[in-house]
Amino acid sequence: MLSRKQTPSFADHQERDTYAWFSQRAWVEIDLGALSYNVKQLVKFLSPCTQLMAVVKADAYGHGAVTVAKTVLEAGASWLGVATVPEGIQLREGGIKAPILILGAINTKEQIQAIAHWQLQPTLCGPKQALIFSNTLEAINYNSPIPVHIKLDTGMSRLGTNWQEAADFVQLVQRLPHLDIASIYSHLATADNPDATVMEKQHQRFEEAIAQIKSRGIKIPSLHLANSAATLADPRLHYDMVRAGLAIYGLYPAPHLQNEIKLQPVLQLKARVTYVKNIAEGTGVSYGHHFIANREMRLAVVGIGYADGVPRSLSGQMQVLLRGQRVQQIGAITMDQIMLDVSSIPDVQEGEIVTLLGEQGKEKITADDWADQLNTISWEILCGFKHRLPRVAIM
Structure with missing residues (x-):
């Protein structure tokens, strides 16, 4: 176990002067040393040209978004991933300057204006959304193009344009003013399953979509596909960046992946x-x-x-x-x-x-123990701790 400095500090949303750690009836303790260790282990596991995006949505899975973001960036992460615009704004207000990708879908003009103002990077899932973005930025006379990330649906059946229509969609976005394609990505539905059949099918679809895009002479700045499970399961899925969530918090996405890398619960x-x-x-x-x-x-x-x-x-x-x-x-x-x-x-x-x-x-x-008892997943356990519990950061 890492040595700890036994001087706690409060993380993010807690009022440091109002609450004292030693008087708390209950709290969540965040080991920043373990967090840093996990990130360094993941960076070491990747090839030198592959970047690490730390997923810090949902208040960093209940760990405290700003505190976690600062720690993971110092430890070697290059990007941050959030689900919503307010989550991105919270990081910017906390002094975070690193690139922030919003993984959720955005469609309102107010959100688009906030993205431009706070220099966040949105995910585009289809032509209608891309047109709304371009038209909104035109209407507010926004001069610089904003970086956008194209999401393809290769089998998750959630967000993203159909992988078979990827080339047409990317070509449309490339032609629209005010938008600059920063990456193309997809999300895997079964990466934590020991049976890699579905994951491999999605990987193949992703490859085919990328080939179609390149056949039209379009240069793709960055590709990313792997979540925590895929990062640990198959180096072929690493591409230019991986998006790690659960693993940075020291938990394994599946039991069969526990021998790939040493992690410490945070x-x-x-x-x-x-x-x-x-x-x-x-x-x-x-x-x-x-x-x-x-x-x-x-x-x-x-x-x-x-x-x-x-x-x-x-x-x-x-x-x-x-x-x-x-x-x-x-x-x-x-x-x-x-x-x-x-x-x-x-x-x-x-x-x-x-x-x-x-x-x-x-x-x-562990959170896995509770998840097994409740027939759920450790992600839900971590995200379930309410904000009346102070997050106490331990070094």
Whole structure:
């Protein structure tokens, strides 16, 4: 584990003067050393001519967008990817000067004007959108062409023009005033699947579309296709840039990719014991009394709940770490609190730190563990922690 400077700072949206780390009932801890390490590992994994785009949409998957952006750029990322215009503006207001690609679709004049003003780079998915962009920039007398990124649909069936129509679309954009093609890209639907059949089909379609574009004498500045999974799975998919999201936060997109590169989880979820009490055999715990004590028990109340992003559906299923030991959560998870059976640690005191996700001693609980229990994905777990939880940056 990387050494840490035990002087925390607050990340992004938290008011540093209003909140003190040591008085928090619960918080999300962000290890910037691990974040930097992951980015450096990924950059090392790529060929020297391949750039790394760090995807920092959704508040950097819940880690704190501005803080994460500054760290990943210092560690070797060249680009940043966001989903929306406001996410891009937040980074610019935070002092980020690196190129920012907006991965979502934009169609309104107000958004286009904001893109031009804040020097963001949009994704174009079809002819209608391209015309709206060009006409809007013409109407506001915008002098310089803005860089745009052409997205092709090779099988995701979400955003992008059909790969078979790629050459016509690119040629149209090339002829429109105020637009300058910066890259052509697509997105893979099944890159995390050990069966590469569909991914290979998309790769082939991407190659065919690029060949059609080049056959018309069009020069393509940059190509990118790989997400985190594809980056780890197949170097042929790296092209000029890769777009890494989950991997920079230290999690693997799929178990079969864990041996490709060493990553360190960046996020830990912690909370404090707020109350300790004894309960008698036969006592019901929490709403609905779905848990009834089968013996005399020592119970600890912890100040975190589903309003903070701890899924209520984990009630009675999850364990947490206390003094390096696993202890069982009992009863229904409530809006602001959870209850633990701490009978095995009878001298637990109010104020002690509980780790819900992360490491204590030799024990570890990960977002993947929660995702497996809930039949979901680790992306959803990371993005689910609410903003009333301070993000505390640890170096």
